[in-house]
Amino acid sequence: MKISNYLACPECDLLLQRVFPAVNEKAHCPRCHYLLHRPRIQSITRTFALSLAGLFLLLPANLLPIVSIKILENTHDGTLLSGSVTLFNEGMWAVAVVVFLASIFFPMLSIILSLLISGHLYFHRPNRYLSVWLRTLQHIDEWAMLEVYLLGIIVACVKLASMAELKFGLGLTAFVLLLWVALMLASNFDSVLFWQRIEQLNVHEKK
Numbered sequence: 001m002k003i004s005n006y007l008a009c010p011e012c013d014l015l016l017q018r019v020f021p022a023v024n025e026k027a028h029c030p031r032c033h034y035l036l037h038r039p040r041i042q043s044i045t046r047t048f049a050l051s052l053a054g055l056f057l058l059l060p061a062n063l064l065p066i067v068s069i070k071i072l073e074n075t076h077d078g079t080l081l082s083g084s085v086t087l088f089n090e091g092m093w094a095v096a097v098v099v100f101l102a103s104i105f106f107p108m109l110s111i112i113l114s115l116l117i118s119g120h121l122y123f124h125r126p127n128r129y130l131s132v133w134l135r136t137l138q139h140i141d142e143w144a145m146l147e148v149y150l151l152g153i154i155v156a157c158v159k160l161a162s163m164a165e166l167k168f169g170l171g172l173t174a175f176v177l178l179l180w181v182a183l184m185l186a187s188n189f190d191s192v193l194f195w196q197r198i199e200q201l202n203v204h205e206k207k
C-alpha cells in the first residue's frame with residue numbers, strides 16, 4: 001500500500017493518511033467507520049464503454065415514442081421531449097423546466113462528461129479542463145433523476161390504462177436501457193481513482 005498524502009474523513013473530520021486499498025478491499029475511517037474508498041474493477045475502461053453506450057441511447061430515448069395513447073380514434077405519441085413541451089404549452093413552465101432538466105439535460109450532460117473524462121484517462125490525454133469536468137459531474141449527478149421519471153411513466157400508465165388504449169414504443173426500451181447504463185455508471189465509478197489519474201496526467205504534462 002502506497003501512502004502519498006492526507007485526507008479528512010467527510011463524516012467526522014478525522015485527519016487520516018491516505019491509503020490505496022486493492023480491488024475487493026475497503027478503507028474505513030477508524031473513528032466513525034465511514035466508507036472512505038472501495039476501488040472498482042476496471043473503473044476507467046467500464047466508465048468509457050458505458051458512457052459510449054449511453055451516448056448512443058440518448059437520441060432514441062429522447063425522441064422515439066415512449067408510449068402511444070389511443071383515445072376515441074385519436075392516437076397521441078408521447079416522447080420525453082414532448083412531455084416537457086406539452087407542460088410548457090399548458091402554462092406549467094416551472095414544472096416543464098424541472099422535468100426537462102432532470103430527465104433530459106442533466107442525464108445528457110452527465111453521460112457526455114463521463115465520456116470526455118474517461119476517454120481522456122483511457123487514452124492518457126492530459127487536458128486542463130479534466131478537473132473542472134469531474135467536479136461538475138460529481139455535482140450534477142444529484143440532479144439527473146431518470147428513475148423518478150420512470151416512476152412517473154408507470155403511475156401515468158396505470159391511471160390511463162382503464163380509459164385509453166396504451167401501446168409502449170421503442171423509446172421506452174431505449175429509456176430503460178439508458179436508466180440501466182446510468183445505474184451501472186454510478187456503481188462502476190471510482191472517484192478516488194479518477195482524481196488520482198487526473199493528478200498524475202497533469203503532473204506528467206507539466207514535466
Ligand SMILES: [Zn+2]
Pocket residue numbers: 009010011012013014029030031032033034
Ligand atoms: Zn470518520
